[in-house]
Amino acid sequence: MKGAKSKSESKNSRLGVKKREAPAVKKAPAKKTKEAKDPNKPKRPASAFFVFMEDFRKQYKEKHPNNKSVSVVGKAGGDKWKSLSEAEKAPYVAKAEKRKSEYEKTLQAYNKKLAEGKDAEEEEEESDKSKSEVHDDEDDSAEDEAEDDDDDDDE
Template sequence: MRRKELSEEFRDKVVDRHRLGEGYKKISHTLSIPLGTVRSIIKKWKVYGTTETLPRSGRPSKISSWAKRILALELTMRPTASLKELQSSMAEMGENVHESTIARSFANCSRYGRSERRRTLQKANSDLQSRAEFAEKHLDIEMGKDPRKPRGKMSSYAYFVQTCREEHKKKHPEASVNFSEFSKKCSERWKTMSAKEKGKFEDLAKLDKVRYEREMRSYIPPKGEKKKRFKDPNAPKRPSSAFFIFCADFRPQVKGETPGLSIGDVAKKLGEKWNNLTAEDKVPYEKKASKLKEKYEKDITAYRNKGKVPVSMPAKAAAPAKDDDDDDDDDDDEDDDDDDDEDDE
């Protein structure tokens, strides 16, 4: 990695300290610069008697000036000449250079050589044919949203905003609504509401969630679309890791020390605390995480052995053939699961 060039004033300081009798290592340590830099500055001062940047000739050009003039004339007469053709002309003049060198040379004077066509017409036609075959195979797949798909579940805040919109329409039926200002007012009002006032909307959200889960169980997506995996609320929850158990214990402490921190800053501080712990301090949390993992493995094994309907198949196709009662629905299954969970506890 190249370092930034030191100023002439700074280089004079290095020379002045050297004149006073300081060693290279001491100068390097005092001015916080590499030892090699100190050596090169003093060496240059001894040879040239100055620390200023001297002009240099630089690397010679790979293309001579007369060859550039001839190529420029050829490019003016034949604007469609490719770099390959220009390279051949250079070889005839006795100068063998790469195509990129020619392109870079002309780009500096706002002239550009045309790159040679890489794709043949036969290849382009075969690509078009393969695209057409792919399109014909997928003509039957309907694009866009499936009208038979169940409506998505609404959150408690969405129900609250819907209620606010209806109230606003009743009070001001002809007035237009500025969506950004209306959303901001709803958000401020939602933050000031108590838990009791929010309870009505949370109950509506829970009912809508049950409706959505029930409809998604019987929904079969159209061909070419993957069905979203249904997550059973009665399934055992995955265990927390040792770090998350540690966070649950120390999060109130971090919030109490600095109450104005955001969620991201709190997580950052918890991560720092966890990294500062020794291996012995982490042992209790790792033991808790290990016990939770063992319990989860037992619970998930028992849950899978209950004969749950696979989430990738419709509920009707996975119904057991030995059941006498054919009218059992999903609610009965969930009630049985709740009873089994209480017995396990």
């Protein structure tokens, strides 16, 4: 067997090719979990464009009653908004600013109420803890007395 390779030679030839190790992948830092949104928080006001779109949608539906595509209405509204002059946009900008000022007032009231609520919750938790400690002692003694009474009934 002159031309035949031994098993050890074939293994060595395969091992001769070194495989490259995959570069160490750095893991991204864990993403912070988002806090749950408060449903009572006031919603942000609409911009001037969206105030315009409220009126534009009504007009567009009257002119094109068969159109059911939202994207077509949005594109037509965007084109119309771009073609308006500053004077034509002014009423929508004014409405948007009015809504924004109202939003800021309600947001301040909401934040104030939220801050007061947190302070009240912290005080309430402290008082609950002190109450539970006192009540636990009373409950234990009441349970002991009840067990003693039960033992007397059995005899």
